[in-house]
Amino acid sequence: MTTRTIERSNAKLWLAAIKPPMYSVAIVPIWVGTAVAFYETSVLDWVIFSVFISSAILILAWENLSNDVFDSETGIDKNKAHSLVNLTGNKSLIFWLANLCLTLGIAGVLAICWWQRDWTILGLILTCCFLGYCYQGPPFRLGYQGLGEFLCFFAFGPVGMSAAYYSQTQTWSSLNLWVSVVVGMATTLILFCSHFHQVDDDLAAGKRSPIVRMGTATGAKLIPIFCGICLGLTAVWVAVGLFPAWTLLSFAGLPAAVELCRHVGTYHDRPDRVSNCKFIAVNFHFWSCLLLGVGFVL
Numbered sequence: 030m031t032t033r034t035i036e037r038s039n040a041k042l043w044l045a046a047i048k049p050p051m052y053s054v055a056i057v058p059i060w061v062g063t064a065v066a067f068y069e070t071s072v073l074d075w076v077i078f079s080v081f082i083s084s085a086i087l088i089l090a091w092e093n094l095s096n097d098v099f100d101s102e103t104g105i106d107k108n109k110a111h112s113l114v115n116l117t118g119n120k121s122l123i124f125w126l127a128n129l130c131l132t133l134g135i136a137g138v139l140a141i142c143w144w145q146r147d148w149t150i151l152g153l154i155l156t157c158c159f160l161g162y163c164y165q166g167p168p169f170r171l172g173y174q175g176l177g178e179f180l181c182f183f184a185f186g187p188v189g190m191s192a193a194y195y196s197q198t199q200t201w202s203s204l205n206l207w208v209s210v211v212v213g214m215a216t217t218l219i220l221f222c223s224h225f226h227q228v229d230d231d232l233a234a235g236k237r238s239p240i241v242r243m244g245t246a247t248g249a250k251l252i253p254i255f256c257g258i259c260l261g262l263t264a265v266w267v268a269v270g271l272f273p274a275w276t277l278l279s280f281a282g283l284p285a286a287v288e289l290c291r292h293v294g295t296y297h298d299r300p301d302r303v304s305n306c307k308f309i310a311v312n313f314h315f316w317s318c319l320l321l322g323v324g325f326v327l
């Protein structure tokens with residue numbers, strides 16, 4: 030192997046470890062919650078919006094860095110070359126980097142609370158962090174019991190989006206909760222898809238992910254249902270007048286949904302081929318939810 034080939038595959042490993050596209054998952058609930066707030070109140074504070082987005086990205090970085098730390102302790106990542114702990118060989122560096130991200134993320138939330146003299150958002154975001162910790166940290170490790178999808182739904186759906194809405198309006202909204210069901214489900218679909226290629230490693234480490242429990246073939250059959258519910262709910266709520274018609278723009282996510290269903294339907298039991306499916310799910314989540322938010326702003 031030439032030096033350049035080695036450098037290229039190293040760069041690929043680092044990119045796979047850092048997972049840049051995954052961070053859209055932190056931006057989306059803040060964007061959509063803010064868009065619903067604008068739709069209902071015509072209020073949009075750009076400073077709070079920007080600080081909240083930065084904090085959400087930092088908090089998700091904490092979640093991912095600490096995931097590599099905790100997974101290194103259970104042995105589940107021993108074959109995962111793109112774990113940051115395996116790449117650096119320095120668990121305590123990743124642990125402290127994770128804590129730094131969490132501290133900075135919470136500092137941003139504290140700044141918003143201090144400007145508004147209201148600590149509600151801090152409570153909501155600490156709840157999201159607690160759900161994130163329960164997913165992977167001892168003694169809970171609920172992700173190992175196959176319960177991660179429920180935590181994910183609430184963190185990125187009702188709780189995370191209520192925090193975003195509240196940061197703009199300092200009040201609550203039932204419409205925002207309906208919208209958060211769609212965002213929560215689209216985010217949960219990403220986590221669900223992330224398990225398909227890991228069945229062997231998960232089984233060996235005693236992790237009973239939903240795909241380990243139900244098998245890859247049944248899991249693949251659930252994906253069109255997930256996508257159908259996300260887009261179908263929007264269509265029904267537009268039909269009954271709950272959502273504005275422009276939110277149908279979220280159907281821009283349909284091509285990614287079709288690609289995801291076909292890809293996982295064909296390759297669900299081929300780890301090498303199915304491993305990229307969570308990024309197709311990220312595409313679906315990004316386009317459908319970005320444009321759902323645009324539909325509330327137009």
Ligand SMILES: C/C(=C\COP(=O)(O)OP(=O)(O)O)CCC[C@H](C)CCC[C@H](C)CCCC(C)C
Binds near residue numbers: 097157158160
């Ligand atoms: C870290 C997550 C998934 C990785 O899972 P896994 O270990 O199977 O994957 P690897 O193979 O890559 O090791 C995501 C877990 C999501 C969790 C249930 C909820 C996280 C909540 C966040 C802390 C909320 C942050 C955003 C909020 C402010 C809107």
Ligand SMILES: O=C(O)C1=CC(=O)c2ccccc2C1=O
Binds near residue numbers: 089216
């Ligand atoms: O690495 C992963 O598999 C995931 C990382 C992540 O931050 C996330 C957030 C929300 C839903 C799913 C996921 C992942 O699957």
